[in-house]
Amino acid sequence: MKSNNGKSKHSSASPELDQVGTDAKTPSLEVSKDGLELSSSEALVAGARNVYLGNNAGRDNATGNDNVIIGENAAYRVQGADNNVIIGSEAMTLATGDCDSNTAIGRSAGYTYSGDEMVAIGAYALSRSIGGPCTAIGTNAGGDTTTGSRQTLVGFNALGGAVNNDVIAIGHGALATESNQIALGTKSQTHIKALGIDFARWDDIAFNFWLGTRGPTASPAGERNMGIGRNACNSVTTGGSNIGIGESALESQKSQSSNIAIGVVAAQLGVDLSDCTYVGTRAGRFNATGVGATAVGFRALEQGVTAGNNTGLGDSAGWVCQGAGNIFAGYGSGEYKRDGDECIVVGRAAGRNRLNGSHCVFVGGSAGAISSGFPRINQATGTGGTPAGNRVIGIGYRAVEEFLGSDVVAIGHEAGRSLVAVADKVLGSIFIGSRSGSNTLQKTDASNSIAIGHETYSTRDNQVVLGNVGVQETVLRGVVKSTVFVVANLPSAVAAGLGARAFVSDAQTTVFNATLLGGGVGKVPVFSDGTVWRVG
Numbered sequence: 001m002k003s004n005n006g007k008s009k010h011s012s013a014s015p016e017l018d019q020v021g022t023d024a025k026t027p028s029l030e031v032s033k034d035g036l037e038l039s040s041s042e043a044l045v046a047g048a049r050n051v052y053l054g055n056n057a058g059r060d061n062a063t064g065n066d067n068v069i070i071g072e073n074a075a076y077r078v079q080g081a082d083n084n085v086i087i088g089s090e091a092m093t094l095a096t097g098d099c100d101s102n103t104a105i106g107r108s109a110g111y112t113y114s115g116d117e118m119v120a121i122g123a124y125a126l127s128r129s130i131g132g133p134c135t136a137i138g139t140n141a142g143g144d145t146t147t148g149s150r151q152t153l154v155g156f157n158a159l160g161g162a163v164n165n166d167v168i169a170i171g172h173g174a175l176a177t178e179s180n181q182i183a184l185g186t187k188s189q190t191h192i193k194a195l196g197i198d199f200a201r202w203d204d205i206a207f208n209f210w211l212g213t214r215g216p217t218a219s220p221a222g223e224r225n226m227g228i229g230r231n232a233c234n235s236v237t238t239g240g241s242n243i244g245i246g247e248s249a250l251e252s253q254k255s256q257s258s259n260i261a262i263g264v265v266a267a268q269l270g271v272d273l274s275d276c277t278y279v280g281t282r283a284g285r286f287n288a289t290g291v292g293a294t295a296v297g298f299r300a301l302e303q304g305v306t307a308g309n310n311t312g313l314g315d316s317a318g319w320v321c322q323g324a325g326n327i328f329a330g331y332g333s334g335e336y337k338r339d340g341d342e343c344i345v346v347g348r349a350a351g352r353n354r355l356n357g358s359h360c361v362f363v364g365g366s367a368g369a370i371s372s373g374f375p376r377i378n379q380a381t382g383t384g385g386t387p388a389g390n391r392v393i394g395i396g397y398r399a400v401e402e403f404l405g406s407d408v409v410a411i412g413h414e415a416g417r418s419l420v421a422v423a424d425k426v427l428g429s430i431f432i433g434s435r436s437g438s439n440t441l442q443k444t445d446a447s448n449s450i451a452i453g454h455e456t457y458s459t460r461d462n463q464v465v466l467g468n469v470g471v472q473e474t475v476l477r478g479v480v481k482s483t484v485f486v487v488a489n490l491p492s493a494v495a496a497g498l499g500a501r502a503f504v505s506d507a508q509t510t511v512f513n514a515t516l517l518g519g520g521v522g523k524v525p526v527f528s529d530g531t532v533w534r535v536g
Helices: 373-375
Strands: 008-011 028-032 033-037 050-053 068-070 083-089 103-105 118-123 135-137 151-154 167-170 180-182 191-194 199-201 210-212 224-230 243-245 260-264 272-274 278-280 289-291 293-296 311-313 326-331 344-346 361-363 392-395 405-412 426-432 450-454 464-466 500-509 522-528 534-535
Touching: none
Parallel strands: 033 050, 050 068, 068 083, 083 103, 103 118, 118 135, 135 151, 151 167, 167 180, 210 224, 224 243, 243 260, 260 278, 272 289, 278 293, 293 311, 311 326, 326 344, 344 361, 361 392, 392 405, 405 426, 426 450, 450 464
Antiparallel strands: 008 028, 028 033, 191 199, 199 210, 500 522, 522 534
16 A cells, blocks of 8 residues: 555554654554665654664654664654664664764664764663764773763773773773873783784783883793883893883893893893993993993993993993993093903093003093004904003093003193003103103103103103293292212212202211212212212
C-alpha cells in the first residue's frame, strides 16, 4: 500500500517496541529514493540519503541529510543534523540540535554530546562530553571528559581529564592530567620502540630513564640513572645518579655513582668511576676507574686509564695524562704530558709536548712547553713527548719554554727561556722579570742563581743579579749584611772579577789598598782589582 508521502510502507509483524517520550507504535520500514527508515516514531522524515534503524533512532531528525543512525534511541533528539554516523544503543541519545559530522559507534558513545565533528568509537566513549570536538577510540575512552575540547584519546579507558584541552592520551589506561599534554601508556609500559630503534625506556620505581637506547638488559638496582643516545649509560647495575648523553656516553659504567658524561663516546669505557664530569666528544673516553675527574673539551683527559682527580678544560687538555691531581686548562694544555702528578698547567699549549714531571706550575701561553719536540710526537697515539724535570714554575708567556731540568722558578714574559738543562739536572735557580734569564749570555744550566729585573741574566752558578745593565742606583733599606770570610776561603780575585767586594776577619793590615794577606786579626772590607784582593 502507498503512504500519503508516496513511500512504500510495510507493517512489521514484530511485537510493539517501547518508545522514548511517545506511546509505543508498530515499527515501519519506509523505502524511497531518498533513503531507508525503520522506525516506530511518529515523525515523518523529510531529509535525504538517511539510514535509520532501531527503536527511536533519529526520531526527531526530520530534516537532516546524509546520516546513518542505528540503535535504540540513537540520536533520537537531534534536529536538522547532517553527515553523522551514529551506531549503537543510546549513542548520542541526549544530543540535541543540528549536530553535524559526528561519528559515534558503540553503546552510549557520545551519549551527551550536542556539538560537531566528534569521533567516539567504543562503548561509553566520550559518554559525558559536552565541550568541543574530541576523538576517542576504545571502551570508555574519554569517559571522564565533560567540557574539555580537542582531546585525542586512544585505548581502553584512555582519559583526557574532564576540562583539559589539547591533550593526547594513547594506551590502555593512559591519563592526561593537564591541558596541552601528551600521555603515552601507563606505568605498566616501560619500553618504547619507534622508527625501528629502541626509542625510550623508563623505570618509575628506581627513576631510571633512557632515550634513544634500550638501557641495560636487566633493570638496574641503582636509581636515578639517565642515558640519552645510542648505548648511553647502557651497562649500569648498582650505580646511581649517572647521566650519559651522547652515543656511547658512559656506556660501560656499572657500579659507581654520580657521574655525568655528555658527548659522543664521553667516558665510554668508564666501568668504576665516581663523582666524575665529562663534557665533549671523546672526553675521558678511556678513564676506567677513579674518582673526581673533570674533563671539558674535545678529547680532554681522553687516554687516562684512571680518573685520578685530574681536571682538563679545553680542546685536548691533558689528552694522554696518566697521572693524578693535575689541572690542565687551555687549548692543548699538557696535551702530551703522560706522567707526573700535582701539576697546574694553564694557557694555550702550556706544558705541551712534556712527557713527565711532577709538582710543576705553568701559567701562560706555551709556558713550560717543549715546542722543539713537536715533530717527535705521534699524532695518532699521543706518544713521543720529551722527558722533563720536576718542581718547575713558569708564569708568563713562554716562561721556561724548552727547559728540561728541575727546580727552577721563572716569573715574567719569556722568563727563563735560555735555560736548557737536561732532564735530571737540578738547578735551584730563580728568575723574576720580563725576559729575565732569556739572553744569549745567560748560563743555560746556571744553578743556585737569582736574577731579578727586566732582562736580567746570570752568567755563573751561585750568583745573584739585581737589575739589568741600565740600573744606575741600587737602594737597600736597613742593615745590609754579607758573609764574613777568612782570606783563605775567598774565591780568586780573577774569578770574582773586577769590582767584586767581600768582608774578611783575618787581614794582616788595615791599610787602604794594601794587598790582602791573611793570618792577622784585621776585620776589613776588601775588593778585587781583577788580579788580587785589596783592603778597602
